[in-house]
Amino acid sequence: MSEPLLVITREYPFGVGESFVAEELRRLRRHGRVTVVPAFRTESPPRELPEGVEIDLGLADRGLWRGQGFGVVIPILRATFSEFLRFPTRLLRPRALLRLLGYSLRGGRVMGWWRSREGEGKARERVLCYWSNAEAFGLALCSIAGRGPILACRAHGFDVYETRAAGRYLPFRDVIASGSERLLPVSEDAARTLRARHPDAAERVRTARLGVCEPVEARLAPQPGGTDRLLISCSSDDPVKRLGLLASVVLQVARDAPAHEWRWVHLGDPPTAHLDALSPVPSNLKIETPGQVPAAEVIRTMMSRRPLVFVNMSSSEGVPVSVMEALACGIPVVATSVGGTPELVDDEVGGLVPVSVDARDAARVIRDVADRSPTLRESARRRWLERASDAMAEHALIEGLGPKFASPPSAEIVGSET
Incomplete structure (x- = not known):
């Protein structure tokens, strides 16, 4: 059986956020096996997953310091030092500095998790990070070192526009761009921003809007009566x-x-x-x-x-x-x-x-x-x-990911004949 596409989320299916992830998982599942990997979990019970989608809690259950040997710490320190050299003035802001340190710790955590998967003898896996965040940074470092996944990263708003970030600073943008096979912003505006910021990665940027399903209740129901x-x-x-x-x-x-x-x-x-x-x-x-x-x-x-x-x-x-x-x-x-x-x-x-x-x-x-x-x-x-629309979003996502993320012909597809 082929390896599934791993989708890294912040907390989904735990918590109440990331509600639109479920629709994206359904779209991906129609094209092959999918496993959702939350980076963190909350005390609340998980939401029901879309049909056929699996879950892996290995990252969510991993401690912050577990498995962070020299093979993890040294690349993190090098990348962090490089950020200080590039943005010395910006990193004088306390909120920007805290954001950088948070990324470094979480990036090291996900690198340790990924290295543990290498020991399981798996073939090179395909990973879609739902956010261009600290987890994307850690996996991108692994890919740059030649030991990471085939990586694609979604990009929305807060992870594209620095004006929305704490301290007006987004750490490790160049690392994420360099280590990703695909960057998938949700708008053309975000795509233009990424291409201008990372010209060497411009050919790997593909716009893939989220889209929403058609409402079930009715199509263009009439306006209710009343004077308000x-x-x-x-x-x-x-x-x-x-x-x-x-x-x-x-x-x-x-x-x-x-x-x-x-x-x-x-x-x-x-x-x-x-x-x-x-x-x-x-x-x-x-x-x-x-x-x-x-x-x-x-x-x-x-x-x-x-x-x-x-x-x-x-x-x-x-x-x-x-x-x-x-x-x-x-x-x-x-x-x-x-x-x-x-x-x-x-x-x-x-x-x-x-x-x-x-x-x-x-x-x-x-x-x-x-x-x-x-x-x-x-x-x-x-x-x-x-x-x-949902159909438009599915087409853009699959086209944007490209052939390296396609499931092998033997992959089990939801709704296909067996």
Whole structure:
């Protein structure tokens, strides 16, 4: 039996994050054996894995210092010293220095884990790191030394744009690029950034968007009755999501259109503190904050409530999954022009606003899109189908990985005849 493709995650299937990993595993499983390898595990029970996907807890159960002999420590020290030589001023920042040390420790941990697998007599394995993070760094060092896997690394937003990183610094980018057979960013914007940063690796960069599945409930369900003009958003209270600005914009929408009754549904971290700072809330605005909900519930809410506009005010993004989900549900989108968002959103499916937008200007765009919403729904669905559908994402991922990651003909495929 052929060796499976190993997919390295941060915690998935443990914890509540990385919810979109499951769909990617399903796509990969349709093309061969897949084993998910979480780098860490939490106390919570694991989520159910997609059919046919296996799990390996060898890395998650490994201690930080176990097996870190000279064969691991020396390459880590060399790479760390090289970073100090390249970025001496940047590494004077405490947060940047802590990030570098964290990468060094975690990179050594994954190198020790990989060396232990070598002793099992396995053929050279194929590995997809779901993030260009410390685990990707450690495996890239192994590959550069000629003892590592055939390595591909996903790249999203926080692991591409240094402006989003602690201390505005991402460690060991050159090592990851040099040791990877493929770099798979989720947007063309991220791909351009990687090619400019690593010209020697430019030919190995392939854009592979995440994509989302078609909602099960219905296709373009009719707008429910009622007088409220409904807006929806979905985000955490991470600083880059700018939940305070989002709240300010929605309040401004209601203030500038007092003849209408508005309703705002926000899924994710409640904006309570921001609303308190912005009070009073206009009398023609009702606010619902269900809190953090599972990904499936986000889709159900979008499909059942049929909002006029989905709103995103982030200062930085890769390609927002929530924007792809909104388009799949036929919901027009107003979002900031950051990262890969402009690759999905324009005047045909909603509206883009500059990242420096103020509340009044953003509110004006939202009101305009809300007025045009019924005429934009078909275009929103079509945009999802062309640029963010599950089928598109699967094709881009498999093509992006290339022939070195293809499963041998004997590999067991889910759904194939035996």
